[in-house]
Amino acid sequence: MPIYEYVCPKCDVTFERLRPLSQAQQPADxxxxxxxxxxxxSTFACFTASTGGVPKTIAGTSGGSCSSCSSGNCGTCAS
Ligand SMILES: [Zn+2]
Incomplete structure (x- = not known):
């Protein structure tokens, strides 16, 4: 299950939520x-096992994209 980062517009705190990919676009409190x-x-991290089982972190530059998908909501990021 992927971890998503959220930022509060009121107190500007960043927190993480572990949730299914299907709920990735839903807001968190x-x-x-x-x-x-x-x-x-901006800080979306994509984990992939394409490096022979060793988790590799790819930090997205913008829009939450990673090297293996065109959006921040791909199946590769979910594993
Ligand atoms: Zn808050």
Whole structure:
């Protein structure tokens, strides 16, 4: 299950949520003020096992994209 980062628009805190890929686009509530927070796309990390079983982190530059997909919501990122 992938980990997604969210940032609270009120207290500017960044937090992570472990959730299924199907819920990736759903907002999460801030752990401090419980305000609905959006996904933090700029630091989206993509984990892939294409390096022979060794997890490799690919930091997206923008839009949450990784080397193996055109969006931040691909099946490769889910494993
Ligand atoms: Zn907050």
């Amino acid at each position: 801030c752990p401090k003020c419980h305000k609905i927070s959006r996904r933090k796309m």
